[in-house]
Amino acid sequence: MRSRSIEILVGLFLVCGLVAALALAMSVSGLTLGSKDTYKVYAHFENIGGLTEKAEVTVAGVQVGTVSKIELDPQMLVAKVEMKIFADVDYLSVDSSVQILTSGLLGGKYIGLSVGAEEEVLIEGSMIEDTQSALVLEELIGKFLFDKVSE
16 A cells, blocks of 8 residues: 555656646747737848747847748748737837847847837737848858958
């Protein structure tokens, strides 16, 4: 009887460990079981420089959404980025600007939103016009080298 209760305790401990590992994995990957209400906004970029889906969208360093889709706009031949903004962030003005930023020297890319001054706010399907593409290190090195060569 004693060994049966030890086996049950070990089994419960193992199940708790697996649940904790699963919760940690979901937390690190950014996945959630429940989904927040969101609305979609869009922006065009000439170069996304390694931005990926599920990247953060931030205002003043605070996450306000995620990148949900990246595709090539066939008419304009630029990247079209779809962002899901949390529904409780209903104060982003239509003249807001977005830029692709890097977290740290070798970190991933994310989108930084700067709020404008207009009273009209972004709604479902809005397009953010003021965008700044990613800073690509290879392009900077190339410009630096070719400027030095031309001197």
